[in-house]
Amino acid sequence: MKTFSILGCGWLGFELAKSFKNDFLVKVSSRSEDKMNLYKNEGLSPFLLNENNFEFLDDLLDTNYLFINFPPSKFDDYISFLEKIFSNKNISKIEKIIFISSTSIYPNVEGIFDEDSQLDTLNSSLVYKAEVAFKNKIDVIFRVSGLVGGNRYFGKRSAGKIVEFPNTPINFVHRNDVIDAVKFVLDKNLNGTYNISSKEHPTKKEIYTYNSKKFGFEMPIFQNESIFINRIIDGSKIEKEGFIYKYNDVFSF
Numbered sequence: 001m002k003t004f005s006i007l008g009c010g011w012l013g014f015e016l017a018k019s020f021k022n023d024f025l026v027k028v029s030s031r032s033e034d035k036m037n038l039y040k041n042e043g044l045s046p047f048l049l050n051e052n053n054f055e056f057l058d059d060l061l062d063t064n065y066l067f068i069n070f071p072p073s074k075f076d077d078y079i080s081f082l083e084k085i086f087s088n089k090n091i092s093k094i095e096k097i098i099f100i101s102s103t104s105i106y107p108n109v110e111g112i113f114d115e116d117s118q119l120d121t122l123n124s125s126l127v128y129k130a131e132v133a134f135k136n137k138i139d140v141i142f143r144v145s146g147l148v149g150g151n152r153y154f155g156k157r158s159a160g161k162i163v164e165f166p167n168t169p170i171n172f173v174h175r176n177d178v179i180d181a182v183k184f185v186l187d188k189n190l191n192g193t194y195n196i197s198s199k200e201h202p203t204k205k206e207i208y209t210y211n212s213k214k215f216g217f218e219m220p221i222f223q224n225e226s227i228f229i230n231r232i233i234d235g236s237k238i239e240k241e242g243f244i245y246k247y248n249d250v251f252s253f
Contacts, residue, residue: 061090149175155208166205174247197235
């Protein structure tokens, strides 16, 4: 059985781990001891990994496939932390490395943005800096739009709060579609950079209003309704390879 290592076993990584555990020996990293038993009880092999502890990095990187998904905000020095990973002796032996980036690296202006869109070389996004710094060691980059699914849905954090530009379209993707995309690039042995983003783009007002009624939270306060930014992330490149998004209708899941 081949091995699949997940560095960053959070909201996305843990679901990915559970969906892969019947097909792979799944190793996962944990920032602290707190969740080690949770991971073990799921049949996973957890190892401690954080900015102060790289003791088990060799074990985590002794793997066929590697999935990296760390929120930069969790680190004092995100790039330095990744440098420790990508400079490890085992990195060159891994069959495929998948790195989770974000569509937030695209400018917040009008337009349709695909993987060939020009990016500002002064882009301050840490995930973009990571893309540039380690691109020669990464096989697949997923630039992921706003994640939904499970207990995450639009509008909950905005309940009763002021929402600017409510007619701005939303770019999103369901967690399950990201997991399926990981399986897809492994099955098809694809490399490259892909936006992972649903083809549907409801407005903030549409989905926040819908969810406030569905889940019973306070309606947001919508302001500046006549102004909006028509910023669309094009996630069709991976579809051209045969991938199918299953969760395009944000009103039905």
